[in-house]
Amino acid sequence: TLCFQAFLQMCNLPIRVVCRANAEYMSPSGKLPFIHVGNQVVSELGPIVQFVKAKGHSLSDGLDEVQKAEMKAYMELVNNMLLTAELYLQWCDDVTVEEITHPRYGSPYPWPLNRILSYQKQWEVRRKMKAIGWAGKTPQQVLEDVDQCCQALSQRLGTQPYFFNKQPTELDALVFGHLFTILTTQLITDELSEKVKNYSNLTAFCRRIEQQYFEGHNKESSATVAARSAKRSLLR
């Protein structure tokens, strides 16, 4: 969720975050989060970016063709590695699943619905992992993959303020969303956030965006709402 908020705030568009239990069902694509503008509802990063672009705001206009190709490639890397790793660690690592994920995912619902829905979600995620070949990976290997991904992002970022020099783009929003979530969410062990913390320019990047786009909009509630919605986004 954070990547969307970050993106929309980078475009200087005002937003209000609302947490709902049936959010997945309200969304047109079944995926969170989605935005509700006037009488239009748009979900998922790709369509939201298009929608915002059609309304006249775009972050990547200043990039040339090769840079746009690079940006798309890095966004795929983040989706491929970080998102899948997050899903894996939440749903395929038995200890984490029992102690954290099941209770959190099922918390809005009464028993036995909470158990049924979370088992269903777990089964879905495990099927997907098997199809893409991640089922055979140990948590250690997944952490190594995350490390590799962070290393790539860190090297690409270098000493610049944003990935494509002075201006933030969709990639910055996406990376911020994922990294901030990883850094602030409680799991059984801190290994995942430790991996990210190894790269100081990435943590500095997150802090910078947080200060610039979230705290700047006063209301400490927005930061806590963001944190709460970050926890919910993990349940996807």
Added chain:
Amino acid sequence: MAAPMELSCWGGDWGLPSLHPESLTVMAYAKFSGAPLTVNTINNSWRASKGDVPVLTSEDIVISQPAKILNFLRKQKYNADYELSAKQGADTLAYIALLEEKLLPALLHTFWVEAENYCSVTKPWFASRIAFPLSLYLPGKKSREALNRILLTRGGPPLYSLTEVEAQIYRDAKECLNLLSKRLGTSQFFFGDTPTTLDAFAFGFLAPIYKVCFPRVQLQEHLKQLPNLCRFCDDILACYFRLTVSGHSPAGQDTADANLQKLTQLVNKESNLIEKMDDNLRKSPQHPPRNLTTLKLAAGGEEGSPLNRLSP
């Protein structure tokens, strides 16, 4: 330095050393980095894999996925990315992720899910290289796995029917091809003049689309509109795969060689004939027209039979 390494993978056709994208990637990387790899293509034997191809065997170590195989080769000091900067290494990872997310579903679909392609080309080709009765089971299993993977990774709502998913994955694949073309631009390889891991992966994914003759070829047609990608594939095939020793050259290569031999014989015969003509002309200068006509007829007769031999 290193123990002898053997790679088991699917064989090739249509001018490619292998039809399988992952096998092609590994073979290309081995060529780029100079790793001495003996390639064993899978044929009709029970030693063939259960589907976990390509497999690298070195002494007692058996490694199966392309990423792991490439890591192993790098540890053995066969590193094609030696000259890349850190940022270029990061770019490599990103572009490989792009290929896997956007291009691979469409590639799988073209090979294994599209009914006409699968029934007329893919299934017979793979079945002919697997021992019976596994050949009845394995292609079907791969087809189901491919469909499963496509649906699970790309088939969520709002795409509810297979046709919508198909349309989306082909759109994504075409966009990916466009992005790759822009990134390649006019340079020979993705990072300058020497090929690297990214070139191996790109070649592994692009070459099957480019070369294999399917009945339904929308992706191939799109690729052919991007001349720099086609040139990229042709260059790699010409430089790194033409000069293969007969250990692993595909059947197509053999018939090409045989044709080349016949053509050379023909040319030699023609040149001998021309020499004879010259001699005759010099020896009997007062009857040039008669000699020419008889020689022309003889040449026509000679040409007739070799041509008949060459035609399929």
